[in-house]
Amino acid sequence: MSAREDILSNIRRSLGVTGREAPRKAAVEERLRAAPRGVVPARGRLSGGALVDLFRAEAERVAASVAEVSQAQDIVGEVARYLREHNLPASLRMGADERLNGLDWSGVAMEVSQGPSAGDDLNGLSHAFGAIAETGTLAMVSGADNPTTLNFLPDNHIVVLREADLAGDAETLWDRLRARYGKGLAPRTVNLITGPSRSGDIEQQIVLGAHGPRRLHIIILRG
Amino acid sequence: MTSPAFRQNAHDALADKQLQQALGNVRAGFIDKRAQAAERLPEFEALRDSARDIKNHVLAHLDLYLEHYETKVREAGGHVHFARTAQEACATIVEICKAQGARTVTKGKSMVSEEIGLNAAIEAAGMEAVETDLGEYIIQLRHEAPSHIIAPAVHLTKEQVEADFRRLHKHLPQERDLSQAEALLGEARMVLRKRFLEADVGITGANFLVAETGTSIIVTNEGNGDLTQTLPRVHIVIASIEKIVPTLEDAAQILRVLGRSATGQDMSVYTTLSTGPRRPGDVDGPQAYHVVLVDNGRSAMLGTEFEEMLRCIRCGACMNHCPVYHAVGGHAYGWVYPGPMGAVLSPSLLGVDKAGHLPNASTFCGRCESVCPVRIPLPKLMRHWREREYERHLAPATYRYGLGVWAFFARRPALYKLATGLAMPVMSYLARKQGRFKKLPLASGWTDHRDMPAPQGKTFQAQWRERGGRTR
Numbered sequence: 001m002s003a004r005e006d007i008l009s010n011i012r013r014s015l016g017v018t019g020r021e022a023p024r025k026a027a028v029e030e031r032l033r034a035a036p037r038g039v040v041p042a043r044g045r046l047s048g049g050a051l052v053d054l055f056r057a058e059a060e061r062v063a064a065s066v067a068e069v070s071q072a073q074d075i076v077g078e079v080a081r082y083l084r085e086h087n088l089p090a091s092l093r094m095g096a097d098e099r100l101n102g103l104d105w106s107g108v109a110m111e112v113s114q115g116p117s118a119g120d121d122l123n124g125l126s127h128a129f130g131a132i133a134e135t136g137t138l139a140m141v142s143g144a145d146n147p148t149t150l151n152f153l154p155d156n157h158i159v160v161l162r163e164a165d166l167a168g169d170a171e172t173l174w175d176r177l178r179a180r181y182g183k184g185l186a187p188r189t190v191n192l193i194t195g196p197s198r199s200g201d202i203e204q205q206i207v208l209g210a211h212g213p214r215r216l217h218i219i220i221l222r223g
Numbered sequence: 224m225t226s227p228a229f230r231q232n233a234h235d236a237l238a239d240k241q242l243q244q245a246l247g248n249v250r251a252g253f254i255d256k257r258a259q260a261a262e263r264l265p266e267f268e269a270l271r272d273s274a275r276d277i278k279n280h281v282l283a284h285l286d287l288y289l290e291h292y293e294t295k296v297r298e299a300g301g302h303v304h305f306a307r308t309a310q311e312a313c314a315t316i317v318e319i320c321k322a323q324g325a326r327t328v329t330k331g332k333s334m335v336s337e338e339i340g341l342n343a344a345i346e347a348a349g350m351e352a353v354e355t356d357l358g359e360y361i362i363q364l365r366h367e368a369p370s371h372i373i374a375p376a377v378h379l380t381k382e383q384v385e386a387d388f389r390r391l392h393k394h395l396p397q398e399r400d401l402s403q404a405e406a407l408l409g410e411a412r413m414v415l416r417k418r419f420l421e422a423d424v425g426i427t428g429a430n431f432l433v434a435e436t437g438t439s440i441i442v443t444n445e446g447n448g449d450l451t452q453t454l455p456r457v458h459i460v461i462a463s464i465e466k467i468v469p470t471l472e473d474a475a476q477i478l479r480v481l482g483r484s485a486t487g488q489d490m491s492v493y494t495t496l497s498t499g500p501r502r503p504g505d506v507d508g509p510q511a512y513h514v515v516l517v518d519n520g521r522s523a524m525l526g527t528e529f530e531e532m533l534r535c536i537r538c539g540a541c542m543n544h545c546p547v548y549h550a551v552g553g554h555a556y557g558w559v560y561p562g563p564m565g566a567v568l569s570p571s572l573l574g575v576d577k578a579g580h581l582p583n584a585s586t587f588c589g590r591c592e593s594v595c596p597v598r599i600p601l602p603k604l605m606r607h608w609r610e611r612e613y614e615r616h617l618a619p620a621t622y623r624y625g626l627g628v629w630a631f632f633a634r635r636p637a638l639y640k641l642a643t644g645l646a647m648p649v650m651s652y653l654a655r656k657q658g659r660f661k662k663l664p665l666a667s668g669w670t671d672h673r674d675m676p677a678p679q680g681k682t683f684q685a686q687w688r689e690r691g692g693r694t695r
């Protein structure tokens with residue numbers, strides 16, 4: 001017997017089942033179909049400005065910084081300001097996302113290059129798929145628009161989030177993922193990011209900037 | 224595997240000054256953070272029930288969910304391998320690496336890879352395995368086993384890590400300042416960055432396998448797991464079969480108790496969902512995606528009194544709150560799983576003859592069960608093992624004697640109340656000094672090697688009376 005057959009039949013022997021019982025199969029199919037939510041904390045059940053405020057407070061609590069802009073073109077100025085404030089060079093690596101590439105960078109003398117990171121970019125710019133206010137978490141999906149390497153290799157990660165894409169809780173985000181990718185399907189990678197990288201492995205003291213970005217800056221495009 | 228001779232190990236651990244200093248960080252670091260995180264979420268207790276129920280539902284339907292999960296991974300272009308034993312799992316992974324002509328294999332933190340001895344198998348096949356989680360990297364440099372399931376190097380002081388870095392990072396200037404944790408982390412980041420970029424295969428564990436979508440999920444803080452799985456040509460996920468959850472909603476329920484129970488974080492920094500290899504149009508990510516599902520004794524635990532242990536989500540809360548773990552650390556348990564969860568799981572996976580004495584390393588104070596996010600009745604399960612061990616007459620005489628005294632009190636609450644009430648002033652004084660007891664009158668044969676949890680001031684009964692409560 002193959003390892004697969006062996007393991008499955010061991011499980012069935014231990015559970016005292018055959019694997020063909022209709023009620024068991026129905027229970028599994030029903031759960032996969034209905035995807036019950038369970039206990040969803042009240043914390044994220046907000047809307048409008050209150051939801052943005054919750055996201056902002058939670059993100060700052062985990063050492064991300066947050067700025068708000070009211071027009072897309074203002075993203076350019078905010079990125080430039082942020083890099084200047086931290087004495088970082090005016091260079092950016094980003095993916096093919098139209099919402100970022102459509103911006104006019106000519107006014108701020110920014111050196112912008114496009115593509116995944118090979119590990120030598122100081123600053124990365126990405127556009128979030130969405131976010132979870134409950135925990136101040138960003139949701140990034142893989143693809144040419146926002147390559148996964150940009151989430152991890154640059155020292156400084158700047159992420160644009162549209163207010164309309166902000167969800168109160170993970171369950172709302174899952175619904176939006178299903179609406180985009182289809183029921184039972186998922187993009188290759190979804191990165192849920194809650195603050196800049198850190199480690200507590202030396203004497204349980206939390207230090208920021210482990211293997212991922214040392215800084216995480218979130219720009220919320222309101223409206 | 225070294226023989227898990229808990230008694231001798233514990234004896235040595237209690238005499239190890241550096242270890243005792245480092246273990247202070249467990250007491251100080253984890254307990255308050257968990258309590259505060261739980262406090263901040265009104266639904267926390269309800270979520271623990273929910274997490275327990277999800278796990279029970281999965282275990283009762285494990286065969287069917289595994290089949291569904293497997294189908295979904297294949298549909299997403301991934302490969303699924305089943306492994307009955309540790310050897311089979313290692314052989315499968317070594318074969319995948321060899322087929323790639325791999326030289327360097329990076330690894331994210333994975334307890335099941337420790338369980339099966341994967342690094343040794345990779346190295347024996349002539350490849351280099353590089354641990355990339357800071358704690359795992361440190362213990363790999365030292366050729367040690369992890370001493371904690373989420374903080375593998377918690378048994379070490381900063382000075383010990385500095386000495387190891389100086390000894391092994393010879394290419395860096397001798398006079399560099401490594402006195403702070405920041406500098407040590409920075410150095411590990413720099414050294415490992417190069418390894419990430421040159422790796423041929425990346426291996427991660429999984430906190431969850433989602434049947435609905437064929438997705439594996441890892442939960443980390445450093446970002447090492449993501450670099451491990453994103454940069455090399457091949458991503459291999461190694462996971463034990465009970466990691467399955469039905470849907471993304473179920474994963475979200477358990478995620479809410481996992482981070483809070485482990486480190487007191489509402490969410491860990493990186494929660495990453497991976498489904499298959501690179502898609503058309505992707506500009507990064509692995510070209511091949513494999514999942515190795517490991518049984519290694521788990522299917523035999525189903526349907527037994529130890530089935531509940533398979534709910535474990537490896538958060539570490541039980542050891543963080545365990546007075547025995549606080550006193551002796553993780554290595555004393557002799558294998559990769561320490562603390563209360565190890566005391567129950569190790570005999571299940573290794574056999575009662577090899578690890579059946581571990582459940583004696585308990586004061587049965589119940590703190591582990593009170594914090595376990597999936598409500599595993601750890602003391603009850605340890606008792607089951609003890610009974611089995613007695614039946615087999617494997618218990619050393621001193622344990623039997625010592626536990627006999629303890630059992631005498633345990634069965635006689637009134638006497639225990641009297642004894643603890645009388646001893647309280649002395650015990651409180653000692654507790655302020657040590658936070659736990661090295662000796663308990665009347666049970667000294669037992670407390671020679673086991674600490675009593677320190678009572679919090681007056682006995683519960685005394686406090687209850689003072690507040691006007693009645694005792695019957």
Ligand code: SF4
Nearest residue numbers: 535536538539541595
């Ligand atoms: S037994 Fe419970 S508390 Fe211990 S590691 Fe497992 S889930 Fe966490």
